[in-house]
Amino acid sequence: MALKKSYARLSSLFDEQEWVIQIRSTLEGEVAEEDTNTMASIFCVPKELLNCKPEAYAPQVFAFGPYHHWQTHLYDMERYKLAAARRVQALLPDVLRLHQVVQQFMKHEYKIRCHYHKQVS
Structure with a gap:
């Protein structure tokens, strides 16, 4: 004990x-960071609206952002998103690689997350 x-x-x-x-x-x-005045601009849909017509507030073709990313009915579009990412990568100069783009996103992660009205994991 x-x-x-x-x-x-x-x-x-x-x-x-x-x-x-x-x-x-x-x-x-x-x-x-100079984002102390950043106002939230990405919100969850209120349950009252969501209950009326949930399909109006959910992605039908592909997921973009953290809220719907792992929904299985959207997986079919993942290969197209990856293909688009490859095309963009091919257009970038050799000195600018994907890991550098990711580093820039990570550098500004807090500023990006400030736009969400609640914590996104």
């Missing part, structure tokens, strides 16, 4: 320390 309490306390302390580290890292990384 004492072992369980001790483990729970350690686990709680660990979670708290991880949280502090994460918050500190986030704050330090975003001090230089």
Whole structure:
């Protein structure tokens, strides 16, 4: 019994320390960002509207963005999205590769996420 309490306390302390580290890292990384005035512009559809006609608010052909990405009925379009990405990659100069584009997105991740009205994982 004492072992369980001790483990729970350690686990709680660990979670708290991880949280502090994460918050500190986030704050330090975003001090230089000038997006403190960024207003949310991407919202979830209110349930009242969604209940009336859900298909009007859900992608029918392909997923773009985090909300519908893993829906199986949209998987057929993935190959077309990949083909389009390959065509764009072929048009880019050799010095600009996909990993560099990804790095730029990661550099501005906080600024991008600020446009969502709630946390997107």
